[in-house]
Amino acid sequence: MIGVLRIGHRPYRDKRITTHVALVARAFGAQAIWIDCADDRIEANINRVTRKFGGDFKIKSGVEWKEFIHKWKRNSGTVVHLTMYGMPLDKMSSKLKKEKDLLLVVGAEKVPHELYRLADYNLSVSNQPHSEIAALAICLDRLTGGKWIDKEFGGKIKIISSEREKIVKDMGRSG
Amino acid sequence: MIGVLRIGHRPYRDKRITTHVALVARAFGAQAIWIDCADDRIEANINRVTRKFGGDFKIKSGVEWKEFIHKWKRNSGTVVHLTMYGMPLDKMSSKLKKEKDLLLVVGAEKVPHELYRLADYNLSVSNQPHSEIAALAICLDRLTGGKWIDKEFGGKIKIISSEREKIVKDMGRSG
Numbered sequence: 001m002i003g004v005l006r007i008g009h010r011p012y013r014d015k016r017i018t019t020h021v022a023l024v025a026r027a028f029g030a031q032a033i034w035i036d037c038a039d040d041r042i043e044a045n046i047n048r049v050t051r052k053f054g055g056d057f058k059i060k061s062g063v064e065w066k067e068f069i070h071k072w073k074r075n076s077g078t079v080v081h082l083t084m085y086g087m088p089l090d091k092m093s094s095k096l097k098k099e100k101d102l103l104l105v106v107g108a109e110k111v112p113h114e115l116y117r118l119a120d121y122n123l124s125v126s127n128q129p130h131s132e133i134a135a136l137a138i139c140l141d142r143l144t145g146g147k148w149i150d151k152e153f154g155g156k157i158k159i160i161s162s163e164r165e166k167i168v169k170d171m172g173r174s175g
Numbered sequence: 176m177i178g179v180l181r182i183g184h185r186p187y188r189d190k191r192i193t194t195h196v197a198l199v200a201r202a203f204g205a206q207a208i209w210i211d212c213a214d215d216r217i218e219a220n221i222n223r224v225t226r227k228f229g230g231d232f233k234i235k236s237g238v239e240w241k242e243f244i245h246k247w248k249r250n251s252g253t254v255v256h257l258t259m260y261g262m263p264l265d266k267m268s269s270k271l272k273k274e275k276d277l278l279l280v281v282g283a284e285k286v287p288h289e290l291y292r293l294a295d296y297n298l299s300v301s302n303q304p305h306s307e308i309a310a311l312a313i314c315l316d317r318l319t320g321g322k323w324i325d326k327e328f329g330g331k332i333k334i335i336s337s338e339r340e341k342i343v344k345d346m347g348r349s350g
Binding site: 020027049088090116121124128133162 | 191192195198199201202203224228259260261262263265291292296297299301302303304305306308309311312313316321323324328333334335336337338339340341342
């Protein structure tokens with residue numbers, strides 16, 4: 001499984017960025033996101049999307065991040081910290097694809113230095129400053145071999161690709 | 176050239192999301208971003224990054240978006256609107272790579288319906304809800320054939336990839 005751990009979340013300041021991080025995690029093939037700071041609103045938002053658009057994505061906030069990383073490693077999982085300072089993702093992705101449980105850690109603006117040591121790998125998606133949202137999307141794209149493109153979520157509603165229109169199909173599922 | 180047009184920007188509410196959109200545009204190979212609503216602060220932020228990290232990325236805010244799209248098309252450019260309702264990007268990317276001037280339009284939460292008609296193509300990066308930041312990153316990744324990985328920006332400072340450290344190299348360039 002691939003999980004995402006979001007650290008440094010500040011509910012007021014980061015609510016939209018962390019929402020995008022969570023939606024990207026879900027859309028591009030992660031199975032769960034954990035967020036360090038408790039935030040009921042973001043949990044409710046993401047659960048609403050999942051109920052509507054399908055899948056079994058899990059979200060939990062209020063997680064002690066260091067303890068969480070230690071536990072992940074004790075259970076033989078691999079921890080990858082995405083940072084512009086890390087080694088290039090593309091050189092590592094074939095190795096990482098073979099790991100059973102991957103935890104992708106994305107920080108907000110300031111990341112505790114300790115994380116660089118705790119992570120099994122510090123990996124960069126470009127050494128230029130950009131966005132943890134983009135870094136996570138590209139990382140999941142590479143690690144899943146682009147499988148998000150064909151993933152069926154089996155939701156209550158489904159968007160049907162269209163040249164000029166907004167087509168939302170009611171799939172008639174209760175949930 | 177590839178340019179990005181950000182529409183529906185609200186300086187207070189969207190400042191961080193639009194900043195991420197602009198940084199992604201720069202890092203993944205676009206040459207410029209235009210933003211509909213005037214916002215000096217975001218211009219200053221992005222120009223500061225470009226002065227420091229290099230390249231010749233341009234930013235301009237306070238652009239009348241409809242006029243801008245019409246002008247782009249009059250100059251034989253192609254307009255691509257990124258939306259979860261559109262046709263799958265991956266089926267179009269080889270065709271789009273041949274276009275000379277591409278304008279990628281990314282909206283904030285609500286997008287005027289007119290845009291669906293004005294754009295040459297409405298394209299989706301997954302039909303699931305996620306993030307315009309992620310959509311833009313994946314789109315630029317596909318359209319540039321992943322060339323962002325090796326791009327040299329020639330900045331005053333450069334991040335050197337490292338397994339556990341933050342290495343910032345002063346390139347001794349004035350600017």
